[in-house]
Amino acid sequence: xxxxxxxxxxxxxxxxxxxxxxxxxxxxxxxxxxxxxxxxxxxxxxxxxxxxxxxxxxxxxxxxxxxxxxxxxxxxxxxxxxxxxxxxxxxxxxxxxxxxxxxxxxxxxxxxxxxxxxxxxxxxxxxxxxxxxxxxxxxxxxxxxxxxxxxxxxxxxxxxxxxxxxxxxxxxxxxxxxxxxxxxxxxxxxxxxxxxxxxxxxxxxxxxxxxxxxxxxxxxxxxxxxxxxxxxxxxxxxxxxxxxxxxxxxx
Numbered sequence: 001x002x003x004x005x006x007x008x009x010x011x012x013x014x015x016x017x018x019x020x021x022x023x024x025x026x027x028x029x030x031x032x033x034x035x036x037x038x039x040x041x042x043x044x045x046x047x048x049x050x051x052x053x054x055x056x057x058x059x060x061x062x063x064x065x066x067x068x069x070x071x072x073x074x075x076x077x078x079x080x081x082x083x084x085x086x087x088x089x090x091x092x093x094x095x096x097x098x099x100x101x102x103x104x105x106x107x108x109x110x111x112x113x114x115x116x117x118x119x120x121x122x123x124x125x126x127x128x129x130x131x132x133x134x135x136x137x138x139x140x141x142x143x144x145x146x147x148x149x150x151x152x153x154x155x156x157x158x159x160x161x162x163x164x165x166x167x168x169x170x171x172x173x174x175x176x177x178x179x180x181x182x183x184x185x186x187x188x189x190x191x192x193x194x195x196x197x198x199x200x201x202x203x204x205x206x207x208x209x210x211x212x213x214x215x216x217x218x219x220x221x222x223x224x225x226x227x228x229x230x231x232x233x234x235x236x237x238x239x240x241x242x243x244x245x246x247x248x249x250x251x
Contacts, residue, residue: 002065002075002101004089006082006108010194012039014114019106027073030064035080037194062095069101082110085134086162112160114192115221118199123158125232129225131157137164137171153178158225165220168208175204175224185228190220201228
């Protein structure tokens with residue numbers, strides 16, 4: 001059996017209870033190199049076979065899984081954050097299906113959640129934004145034309161940008177072209193929840209300069225939107241004048 005497990009955003013104790021329990025039982029672990037906190041490997045049992053996938057190809061990863069399955073071993077594929085977001089797990093799962101190998105997926109805490117926690121903020125504020133866009137700038141991996149940043153920016157929703165810290169000058173240009181004001185609040189969260197986490201608060205137009213001043217060019221999440229500001233309306237959920245299924249409005 002193969003388990004795809006989300007390791008969480010960085011802190012070793014932000015893996016789920018289920019993920020930790022399976023990691024402790026694993027006979028084979030394939031973990032995502034420098035993206036996964038190596039302290040998580042301390043949870044493994046003595047004799048566990050450990051592979052760093054940073055230098056491996058997809059075919060080599062599958063070979064390790066196949067070998068483990070042929071020996072009736074339990075394999076954990078440990079991905080950073082939540083494996084369903086930029087985890088490249090679909091291609092692995094499809095091959096396992098072809099080979100008749102059973103697998104299961106265990107969700108994890110994504111870095112966009114870790115970044116919001118670090119900033120002590122909420123993406124979905126009444127009258128500000130009720131939508132969160134998770135996206136990235138195109139690099140060697142292309143982005144569908146309809147998802148180009150300036151088109152997504154037209155919604156002016158809360159936005160979390162992965163894998164884009166090295167392209168901030170162009171990112172700012174596209175965000176402003178799409179509709180965000182140049183002075184819209186923004187944040188750069190470097191290695192959210194890791195011991196060396198850093199937070200830089202800035203504006204969309206100053207993203208590139210802020211990153212240069214703080215020597216950040218990778219391993220950072222970029223957050224933009226009005227949710228980083230101070231203006232919003234109180235939620236109806238706990239409003240004493242609002243009736244819902246569990247509470248009558250006060251008279």
